[in-house]
Amino acid sequence: MESSNLTLNNIGQHLLKREETISIAESVTSGSLQMAFSQIPQAEQFYKGGLTAYNLEQKVNLLNIDQDEAISANCVSRNISEQMAINVAKLFNTEWGIATTGFATPVEESNGEIYAYYCISYKGTIIRSDKIELHPMTKAVDAQNYFMEYVIGCLRCEVKRDHLEVIT
Numbered sequence: 403m404e405s406s407n408l409t410l411n412n413i414g415q416h417l418l419k420r421e422e423t424i425s426i427a428e429s430v431t432s433g434s435l436q437m438a439f440s441q442i443p444q445a446e447q448f449y450k451g452g453l454t455a456y457n458l459e460q461k462v463n464l465l466n467i468d469q470d471e472a473i474s475a476n477c478v479s480r481n482i483s484e485q486m487a488i489n490v491a492k493l494f495n496t497e498w499g500i501a502t503t504g505f506a507t508p509v510e511e512s513n514g515e516i517y518a519y520y521c522i523s524y525k526g527t528i529i530r531s532d533k534i535e536l537h538p539m540t541k542a543v544d545a546q547n548y549f550m551e552y553v554i555g556c557l558r559c560e561v562k563r564d565h566l567e568v569i570t
Contacts (some may be wrong), residue, residue, distance in 0.1 A: 406438070406485035406551055406554060407441075408474065409453065409464055409517045409554055409555060409558050410438055410439070410441070410442045410554060411442060411443065412558055412563055413442070413557055413558050414442040414443060414444060414445065416558075416562060416563060417448035417498075418444060418447060418448055418450070420561070422447060422448065422490065422496075422497040422498060423448050423449070423450050423494075423495075423496040423497055424439070424449055424450065424496050424499070424500065424502075425449075425450050425452055425491055425493070425498070425499055425502070426439065426452030426453075426455060426495070426499075427453055427454075427455060427457075427465055427486040427487065427489070427490035427498040427499070427501040427502075428452065428453070428454045428499045428501070428502050428516045428537045429454070429455055429456055429461070429477070429478075429486075429501075429502060429504070429505050430455050430478075430502050430503055430504035430505065430545075430546065430549060431446040431502045431518070431543060431546050431549050431550050431553075432454055432456065432506075432546060433452075434546055434550045435452070435500060435502065435550050435553065435554070436451075436452040436454070436546065438550060438554065439452075439555075450494040450495070450496050451494055451533060452490065452494075453465075453490070453493075454478045454558075455486075457477070458472050458473065458476075458477045460501075461477050461482070462494075464487065464536065465486050465493070466485070466489045467482060467485050467486065467489070468485065476511045477503060478503050478504055478505065478511075478512070478519065480519045480521075480531055480532075480533065481501075481503045481521060482503055482519065482523045483502065483519040483520055483521040483531065484501070484523070484528050484530070484531050485501075485532075486499075486501030486503065486507050486521065487499040487501035487522060487523040487528070488521075488522035488523050488526060488528070491523055491526070491532040492526075497524060497525050498522070498523065498524055498557075498561075499521075499522070499523040499524075500520070500521070500523075500557060501519065501520065501521045501523075501524055502518055502519070502520045502549060502550075502551065503521055503540060504516075504517050504518030505517060505518070506518075506542040506543075506545040506546050506549075507542045507545075508530075508538040513533070514538055515535065515538055516533045516534065516536040516537070516538055516540050517520035517533055517534060517540060517547050517551040518533070518534045518536070518545075519531070519532070519533050519534075520529055520532060520534065520552070520553045520556070522547070522553075522560055523554060523556055523559070527561055530556055530560055532556075536548060536550055
């Protein structure tokens with residue numbers, strides 16, 4: 403967890419230096435990213451907040467996810483995570499948006515698999531979007547922690563990139 407704290411602190415320093423803000427929409431990680439961001443020193447200066455939308459109704463109502471697509475995908479797809487990231491940034495008026503959705507336990511809807519889709523958006527543009535797959539025997543809490551750590555690592559890479567400064 404110590405390396406995760408260093409990574410989070412690094413993200414915080416970059417956001418402060420860039421004078422940019424971030425918000426988070428979570429489903430499969432169920433608030434763990436929000437908790438992690440709240441622990442970064444000076445978080446109140448760049449972390450505007452987030453929400454956990456765990457079901458279709460809340461994703462549609464709070465994050466403006468397309469209802470028909472949400473129904474057909476059971477709220478879990480790359481495109482759903484992208485809509486979540488873009489719309490949480492709009493909702494909180496931030497440059498950066500992060501979103502996660504997926505399955506932390508092997509259920510019928512996931513065909514017995516454990517996976518998550520995540521997305522990182524910057525100024526209304528998707529800059530990173532992918533799927534993370536884990537072994538179906540992974541414990542739910544371990545899956546959620548892995549998804550969180552993975553997304554934090556990806557975000558650290560993205561906030562360090564200079565080319566993002568030219569996106570308007």
